[in-house]
Amino acid sequence: MRNPLSVALLLLSVSVATRSGTHAEGFLNPAGIVLGGTATFRVDVEPAAFPDSSVEWSAEPTNRVEFPDAPIGRFATVRGKETGDVQLRVEIKGLSGARPVANARVVPSATVKADAWIIRNGNTWAQTEPEVRKLFNDANDILSQVGVSLSLDSIQSTNRPDWFNLTDPPGILWTANQIVSVTNGTGGLVYYFVNDIQRYRGLRSGSDILVEKDGSGRTIAHEACHVFGLSDIYDWDDETPLTLSPVMTLCRDHLPMDWGSDFETDGFYPPDLPQSNLVERLLMLGREVTNTVSVDIPFGDVWGVWYNWTNAPPPGGRVKSWHESLAPVGFFEHADPTPFLK
Numbered sequence: 001m002r003n004p005l006s007v008a009l010l011l012l013s014v015s016v017a018t019r020s021g022t023h024a025e026g027f028l029n030p031a032g033i034v035l036g037g038t039a040t041f042r043v044d045v046e047p048a049a050f051p052d053s054s055v056e057w058s059a060e061p062t063n064r065v066e067f068p069d070a071p072i073g074r075f076a077t078v079r080g081k082e083t084g085d086v087q088l089r090v091e092i093k094g095l096s097g098a099r100p101v102a103n104a105r106v107v108p109s110a111t112v113k114a115d116a117w118i119i120r121n122g123n124t125w126a127q128t129e130p131e132v133r134k135l136f137n138d139a140n141d142i143l144s145q146v147g148v149s150l151s152l153d154s155i156q157s158t159n160r161p162d163w164f165n166l167t168d169p170p171g172i173l174w175t176a177n178q179i180v181s182v183t184n185g186t187g188g189l190v191y192y193f194v195n196d197i198q199r200y201r202g203l204r205s206g207s208d209i210l211v212e213k214d215g216s217g218r219t220i221a222h223e224a225c226h227v228f229g230l231s232d233i234y235d236w237d238d239e240t241p242l243t244l245s246p247v248m249t250l251c252r253d254h255l256p257m258d259w260g261s262d263f264e265t266d267g268f269y270p271p272d273l274p275q276s277n278l279v280e281r282l283l284m285l286g287r288e289v290t291n292t293v294s295v296d297i298p299f300g301d302v303w304g305v306w307y308n309w310t311n312a313p314p315p316g317g318r319v320k321s322w323h324e325s326l327a328p329v330g331f332f333e334h335a336d337p338t339p340f341l342k
Contacts, residue, residue: 029102031299031331032146033065033080034109041076043090043100043268054093059086064106080106089262098263103299105332107147112224113188113342114150118157119179119195121164126213127193129155138217142283143224145297146331150189150224151342158182165196166210172198180208188340189227191220201288207340218295222283225297228335232286233304233327235276240322242305248275257300257330279304284329300330 033039045055052073059065064086065078078088083106090100114136119126127135132155140149163179166172179192189207197203197212202219204210209223226232236243250269252259255278260268269278279285279302285294306327312319328334 027142027145027296030145031104031297032148033078033086033104033106034147035080035083035106037109037147038068038077038079039104041078041088041102043074043092045074045092056091058089058091060089061086083107098261098266098268100260100268101262102260103257105299110148110337111151111342112148112337112340113186114152114191115183115186115188116152116155116191116193117179117182118155118193119163120157120159121161121195122159124164124195125157126164126195132191132193135211135215135217135220139220139224142217142221142295142297146335148224148228148337150220153188164194165198166194166203166212167196167198172200172203176203176205176210179210180205183208188342189224191223218283221295224337225284225331225335227340228331228337229328230284230331230335231306231308231328233279233282233284233302233306233329234286235279235304237287237305237322239320240305240307242322242324244274244276244279244303244305244324246274246276249273250275250278254303254326255298255300256326257333258298258302275303278302282329284327297331298329300333301326302329303327304329 028040028042030039043055055073057067057071057076059078064080064082064084066081068077068079076088085103085105088102088104116132118129118132133152136150136152143149163175166175179194182192183190189209192208192210194210195213197210200212201215202209202211202223204223204226207227211219211223250267250273252267254275280289280292281294281296282302283295283297303325304327305322305324307320307322309318309320
């Protein structure tokens with residue numbers, strides 16, 4: 001037990017829980033609170049009989065957010081009043097030691113311009129228009145954690161059987177480069193929906209993004225965050241011997257902005273939660289994990305396995321370098337959607 005009464009466990013910014021169990025009502029404990037909008041935060045308190053009246057929320061500084069309802073209970077709704085960072089704190093009667101805290105930022109809403117092209121093979125479409133719209137709705141549910149939405153301005157299609165499947169030969173990247181030349185200079189993101197991309201759910205070149213039939217709203221949001229500046233993160237990958245140790249548990253150094261506590265040594269995740277488990281919850285996870293909802297967007301960087309590209313003289317060209325360290329996946333440390341706003 002983490003404290004004498006065993007009453008609290010905070011699900012912080014890195015959390016998949018929602019009030020309804022789906023994305024429909026937005027994410028709990030988001031990293032961003034839209035200016036003038038509301039967001040919901042939750043603390044888990046055990047036992048279930050522990051009274052809501054003994055759980056009280058506050059904010060520091062006090063002027064950045066307000067509580068439209070009484071800030072009492074396991075759930076708290078906050079409204080953004082002034083842009084900037086805010087820390088939400090939870091006082092739980094009978095809980096000794098550290099307090100649960102959540103770091104967030106009040107931000108203006110950011111509406112990003114997006115257009116879509118659907119590749120057809122005769123009368124066979126990679127996606128239908130209603131399917132594409134649903135994918136963008138799902139992506140916007142995910143991106144609501146940081147106050148971003150994709151505005152789908154147009155959906156067009158083109159009949160190109162030679163672009164329908166990206167396989168070797170003639171070469172995935174060769175075909176991808178042909179496809180993304182369809183539209184240029186929109187000022188926003190352009191998504192191209194194809195039937196199959198061998199080995200990938202999505203590919204990106206600048207602000208042009210290809211998505212295969214099995215892509216999801218997560219794919220749409222994941223690739224958008226690449227455009228904004230975030231990297232992939234892994235707990236392991238076939239390309240590198242680096243891997244997170246299965247016995248590595250969470251600590252402040254491994255998620256400094258999302259630790260969930262005002263103490264250095266006592267956070268509010270389960271004490272035995274592996275770092276790899278947290279990494280697999282993240283939107284920027286670079287692979288699919290069965291039975292895991294990988295959609296969380298952390299406030300700050302998270303320790304994991306990641307790579308970057310550096311330029312090298314010919315004939316080497318670009319060099320891919322792998323690291324195990326704090327990965328650049330923190331939205332408010334590295335992401336900038338402003339060049340693509342409507």
